[in-house]
Amino acid sequence: MRKQDKVIIWPAYFDLTRSREDGRRVPKSIAVASPKIAEVKEAAEKLSLACELFPDAVYPKASWLKTGMVLVEKKGSKNQTIMMIAKQLSNMRSVAKVE
Numbered sequence: 001m002r003k004q005d006k007v008i009i010w011p012a013y014f015d016l017t018r019s020r021e022d023g024r025r026v027p028k029s030i031a032v033a034s035p036k037i038a039e040v041k042e043a044a045e046k047l048s049l050a051c052e053l054f055p056d057a058v059y060p061k062a063s064w065l066k067t068g069m070v071l072v073e074k075k076g077s078k079n080q081t082i083m084m085i086a087k088q089l090s091n092m093r094s095v096a097k098v099e
Contacts, residue, residue, distance in 0.1 A: 044085055
């Protein structure tokens with residue numbers, strides 16, 4: 001039985017270098033270049049979302065790369081959860097640039 005309260009989040013969803021066809025799920029304005037799975041997990045944790053890391057998971061659209069995935073507690077729809085994480089990732093990257 002599927003868990004309806006959790007969603008799978010792949011780093012490719014937030015990757016500025018990917019097209020929508022290649023798996024990006026957020027607008028380029030809040031996407032980041034080459035997001036790491038640890039960054040995605042950290043962003044989810046900063047949003048107080050329970051999450052579990054699977055570092056050896058393979059993204060289906062790029063089966064030759066082990067990018068990992070994060071199983072995240074869902075807030076609203078999957079798309080709303082993805083957008084929340086994307087905004088947090090973008091904020092984390094912009095703060096890191098300033099420091």
